[in-house]
Amino acid sequence: MNDPGILFHLATAMTAALVGAFIALRLRQSVIVGYLLAGHVIGPFTPGFVGHTGTVESLAEIGIVFLMFVVGVQLSFRELVRAGRVALLGAAMQVPLTIAGGFGLARLADFTFLEALFFGAVVSNSSSTVLVKVVAERGQSDAGSTRTALAWSSVQDVSTVLLVAVLSALSTAERSHADLTETLWKSALFVGVLVPLALFALPRLFVKISALRNREIFVLAAGCVALGMSYVSAQLGVSAALGAFLAGAILGDSHLSHRIVGETMPLRDVFSGLFFVSVGMLIDPHFVLRNVPLVLFGTACIVVFKGALSLIIARVLRSSWTAAAMIGATLAQSAEFSILMARIGQSLGAVSDKVFNTMLSSTALSILIAPHVARAAQPLGRWLARRNEEDEAPPPALDDHVIVCGYGRVGQVVTGLLHNSDVPFIVIDEDEHVIRPLRKAGGRALIGDASRSFVLERAGVARAKMVIIALPDQVVARQVIEHARTLNANIAVVARTHSETDRRRLRSMGINEAVLGEFELAFELGRRALGAAGLASEAIEAAIENARETLHS
Structure with missing residues (x-):
């Protein structure tokens, strides 16, 4: 066997993805950056070993299918509605405006009509993967602005699926009138026959498969549905990604959606990693060096234009300046779906290699600087708030009350307890x-x-x-402590924290208690375990208090 075959190429690409992801995590970067760099290392533009681009790209198509399938399963329209009008209306306004703005800017940069359309679509989308990583690193996963930004990004994901279908049709239409006619009747067949059939059959199929109580059959069924819908969609002239997404979305409303996600997530992670590796193999460093202004132009459209537009829209929809700045900053990047659209544009012949490499390089750069952009959001929001101060009538005067800073999930539980116990309180939060x-x-x-x-x-x-x-932000927490103690030296202060280091820092500032969530969860689990073992309430509380003193000593 002189030809190493598909197994060798798969092992090579996966090993490169593993090493790249590990290095990226060690450098506190997104794993997507690691995948892109890994692909670049084994690509044709760098010396040394060169992976087989065609084989890796074929494997990467499976990654696209499972990526879109899982996104469809995870999509909950009820959660989107609960996120409120800022996310729903904001994304509905931002996506077309960004496409229009990106199109206009690209035309000024001498892109063709279709290239400019694909460029605008690439700029319009933000990565939920990058967003989640950035806010988690800053301890802001529970913030209201984070939940809004995630819902906003979910709406963008839906728009991406629609954009893929529309842009694919436009690219086909530009080649010939006959192609357009064929695309239209195939799309009608997809919408009128395949989608209703899937809506009727897929949920019932998985109920019967689940009743078999066999994990292997369940996983195989999920994989067959994702790949089968993608194949049929492609044969009907519709994007394979759209077929996978619709299959997932149909199953997303079933009571088995959590199991489907759990069983298919490993497949998605492995093969979607290969997708990014395949894209990284296409990055040409010589192109970047020869076209620095063009790459910076693309990055500015993603980070500056889209970020500022999202901030303005969030503010128009009556978010506070700080919340709007955080929403704009966390959405000021692009990744997986933008790369997917750029790749589709190239494969359809609608996008030249120069424009494709511009979009690819700009997207990768936006991922690299995303954590730094998010770090600047809070100072920017405060500066905007100071320059545009809006006086609000103070609430009625209270005495001997509790001030709750932050009305996220934690703050809502605390205020609920205070309300039920008739303890007077007032809440401070930036999100109207x-x-x-x-x-x-x-x-x-x-x-x-x-x-x-x-x-x-x-x-x-x-x-x-x-x-x-x-509040989840520890910098803000320290500032609240300083101001509160300056204005009232005797006031009691209790704060949430996320690590032992933060807890010690806050305790050194003289607050009464710094509550570490993981410890409290462990104490509650321990309380339940000791109760199940038959210990008396007094013994349980004594054991927990002893453990608490040991941890906090």
Whole structure:
């Protein structure tokens, strides 16, 4: 066997992906960057070993299918509705405006009509994968602006599927009138026959398969549905990615969706990694060096134009300046679906190699700088808030009350307990949409940045007996502590924290308690375990208190 075959190429690409992902994680970068660099190393533009591009690309197509299938399964329209009008209307406004703006800018850069359309579509999408990683590293996963940005990104994912279908049809139409006619009747067959048939058959099929209680058959069925729908869609002239997404979305509303995601996620992770490796093999460093202005132009469209547009739209929809800045910053990047659209444009012949490499290089650069852009969001939001200060009437005066900073999931639980116990409290949060239900229910709340002293003054910190910091950002937490203690030296302060290092830092500032979520979860699990073992309540509480003192000593 002189030809190493597909197994060798698969092993090579997967090993490169593993090494690249490991190095990226060690450098605190997105694994997508690691995949791209790994592909670049084994690609034809670098010396040394060269992987077989055609084989890796064929394997990567499977990655696209499973990536879109899992996105479809995970998509919950109920969650999108609950995210509110900022995410739904914001994305609905941002995507077409970004496409239009990107199209216009690209035309000024001498792109063809179709190239400019694909460029605008590439710019319009943001990566949920990169977004989640960036906010998790900053300890902001529970923030209201994070949930809004994630919902916003989910709407973008839906638009991506539609854009793939529309742009594919336009690319085909430009070649000949006969192609357009064939595309239209095949699309009608897809919509009128395949989709209704799938809606009827797929949920019932998986109920019967689940009843067999056999994991292997369930996994095989999920894989067959994803690949089968993709193949049939491709044969009907519709994007294979669209077929996979629709199959996932149909199954996403079933009670088995969680199991489908759990069983197919490993397949998605492995093969989608190969997709990025295949894209990395196409990155030409000589092109980047020869076209630095063009690459910077593409990156500026993704980061500056899209980020600023998202910020403005979020603000128009009445988000606070800080929340709008965070939404804009976390959406100011592109990754998997943008690369997918660029790759489709190239494969259809609608995008030249020069424009493709521009989109590819700009997308990779936007991923690299995403953490730094997110880090600048909060200072930018505060600066905008100071320059555009909006006076809000202070709530009625309170005495001996509790100030709760942050009204996310943690803050809502805390205020619920306070309300049920008739303890007076006031909430401070930057997101008006989060605050509105509380105000409608008769609760007291201020819209503003809790780390600013005049906001704490309006909340009556000088007369309050306690401040509870339910905000995930530890920098903000430290600023709240400093201002609260300056304005009221005797006030009790309790804060949430995410690590032992942060807990010790906050305790060194003299607060009464810094609550580490993982410890409290462990204590509660331990309490349940000891109760199940038959220990008396007094013994259980004594054991937990002893463990608490040991950990906090």
